[in-house]
Amino acid sequence: MKHINTVETRNLCESAKNGGCGECQTSCQSACKTSCGIANQKCENAQKED
């Protein structure tokens, strides 16, 4: 009987290895201009960590 299902996510510790390129979109420019949306940003490097 399995009690826990782990959803596929980006591992933040792994992201430290090739993160920080700075090419991701500036969050405030995206849509709302009044409340931050960093969590909504996408990263083109994330797939390299698979």
Place this chain on the structure above:
Amino acid sequence: MIHQYKLGGVNIVLDVNSGAVHTVDDVAYDMIARFETEEKDALIDAVFNTYKDAGGVTKEDVAECWEEIAELKAAGKLFQPDTFRPMAGELKARTSGVVKALCLHVAHTCNLNCEYCFASQGKFHGERALMSFETGKAALDFLVAHSGSRRNLEVDFFGGEPLMNFGVVKELVAYARSIEKEAGKHFRFTLTTNGVLIDDDVIDFANRECANVVLSLDGRKEIHDHFRVDRNGKGSFDAIVPKFQKLVEKRGGKNYYMRGTFTHRNPDFLKDIETMLDLGFTELSMEPVVCAPEDPYALTQEDLPVILEQYEKLAELMIRRRKEGRPFTFYHYMIDLKGGPCIYKRISGCGSGTEYMAVTPWGDLYPCHQFVGEEQYKLGDVWHGVDNTAAQEEFAACNVYAREECADCWAKLYCSGGCAANAFHATGSVRGVYKYGCELFKKRMECAIMAEIEKQS
């Protein structure tokens, strides 16, 4: 640190420092909450005693659950310690002086007279003005010159109402396109407009040159027309909706956001979202008003539970319509668990005042569009660069770890410390904490993660 919550019939456990997300049964939900503080055998006995009458739960099941949790902890997916504090400031330090995004205030004037406008009807508490091509060109040159190795550069045409200076907007885009190849850069233009001046020329331009357009619409006609009025006090809903519909249709229904504001008048903003959907719009953003707490339309503590419930109902609506084959997107629920931002970005925040700045019609630089007019935060100008290094350092020091109040918050690596402008206007300090905004943010994140889990299941 972990965060546990139940939403949409799902038990969800977030492991804050690894970014892991788990859905669990009731046994695991209870056991995880006590795992770090209770001894193994006692915990297994206690949880078994809770569930032994629930049917089908054996002591072996509970013991297996304990082992599952222990394995996830060993794998770094539960109770992962915070090892990121030494990185705080690292991204900003190594990219010091690099600018990659500008908010160009091409018009400090507006053809609407919205009472709730944080920019004081487009004037930003100053004189009415339009940006000249020469000033805009200097801003683009400043951006290219200070962009370091960044290839993607972002420019938002903002105001006031930027279409009141549409000729200069077109000239600036043409200039940018003429230099980007030689400079080895790619400009990503966005436009934020109230829609009044949209015509076929604007539509063709926006759909050719703008990666995204932000269209201001508050939802229900009576809500929209209460605040978004022209100089004669006439509501703008009937004039702008057909224009927005035409622009979006010609855009193929992609790469835009209908952006509404909700206030004390409409904490039940889900009805406004539904109005947008009825009008055929499917890329939506609805934001809490930014204003002084004494303003009559400011959100109140009494509004808070209503708003939080609206966010939950919005997530349910999103899931239901997705299943019905009528999906829509809500900006704050567009979370990509697999391809989201790296830890450096999550720690360092939005980049206001360092890699992102606003430019006034006169060429002055400010940390972002919400600081324009706050003279102590004028950073410099596009001809001479940043000379107010003390103000810039204040923003460079903004990160998740700069606010001790956030140390124990589960959402800190999602909000990245929050919006400096909201903090400043609420507390007087860019390192303050706008607690009302935190409550809204945390609920949005809980809903976004729940909706994403449902999407993946």
